[in-house]
Amino acid sequence: MVHFREELDELQRRLLEMAGLVESAIHQSVSALVERDDQLAKEVLWKEAQINQKDIEIDEFATRLLALYQPMARDMRFLTAAIKINGDLERMGDLAVNITERALSLMKEPPVKPLIDIPRMADLAEAMVRKSLDALVKRDEQLARSVLLSDDEVDQLRDAVYKELVAFMQEESTTIPRAVDLMFIAHNLERIADHATNIAEDVLFLMKGIDVRHHAEVREQAAHLKQ
């Protein structure tokens, strides 16, 4: 089974490599927006092509390991978690492209406002991706839980961005199409954070067999308290 362990390490290594590409795509998509740099935008599109290629490869690799070995419960959980994490990372790549497309359109117009909260959302989302994968590698429960907390912070920033943009639109109707683009960029960052949260939840499930999706843990605790 030494070989199988090596294969599992290799799978984890590939997930990390994919996550690195995703983090950098998120960063560049928002830098393209802030710096109005279409070269950065092109880099995101190129990275996404690589992410898609890795998505297919990791899926095939994990499925082959499932078929080839007969993994026991814990390794089985790791393999199904890897397939899910891979899917979440791939979606983040798509979302970075969505941001980039809106950035490319916004570059052609004068800026609506100085961008402060959107880059902060991006920084948080990138850190969440990094931490959720770190938590996977180190099997670090605290780190995984910290990702869940950051998600709330991202949601608050998104609400602030929406509110401010609605005010801009109401004040000056010519800003409406651009403000709508910025709203969807904030929305995409919030979704990226959601996917990082999914990964952190998978890590917690992997470590503890606790299902924290849908606040199942909270429900279980509540049921326990009632007993």
Added chain:
Amino acid sequence: MVHFREELDELQRRLLEMAGLVESAIHQSVSALVERDDQLAKEVLWKEAQINQKDIEIDEFATRLLALYQPMARDMRFLTAAIKINGDLERMGDLAVNITERALSLMKEPPVKPLIDIPRMADLAEAMVRKSLDALVKRDEQLARSVLLSDDEVDQLRDAVYKELVAFMQEESTTIPRAVDLMFIAHNLERIADHATNIAEDVLFLMKGIDVRHHAEVREQAAHLKQ
């Protein structure tokens, strides 16, 4: 292996049951919006709780089958597809709840405009969910491909909705917060259609071993033509 076949049928049955709940949640979320009916909205929230429960059960069931039996390539592909399809259905439930939350907020305000394209998007999205699951059960390639075509139609409707809403906002700034809600509802319907498309792609992969994600098939055909 008779028992294993029965288990696979049971897994498929559970996916269908979950898809039925999802379809109905999508329908009710948009009916709540159109009919301004908060009882329907409550039904969506209740259905989503059931969908979340089924998500966890199906995941556990599929993972148990993977661990218990040592399925060969084809059955392995079905099990990993089932896990993914389950994930897509669960996300659709979340999106129906997002629509419902915006519907509840819109009910308190006068209507911005008569709703025509949004209910059409919902009809299409529901049909896509139904067809993608039908395609799974019947292993029907044509049906699966028809889902991919509907996705383009949904995207066109969404673009029309956006364009019309921007015009409303520009004409009358008091409509802005409500128009933004409607935009996000259209966006959520488009995402539901994307998840149905993912399912149809999984069905095609399952049947043919062709990976149509990321237009891999188109790329392969192009590579073939070049030879």
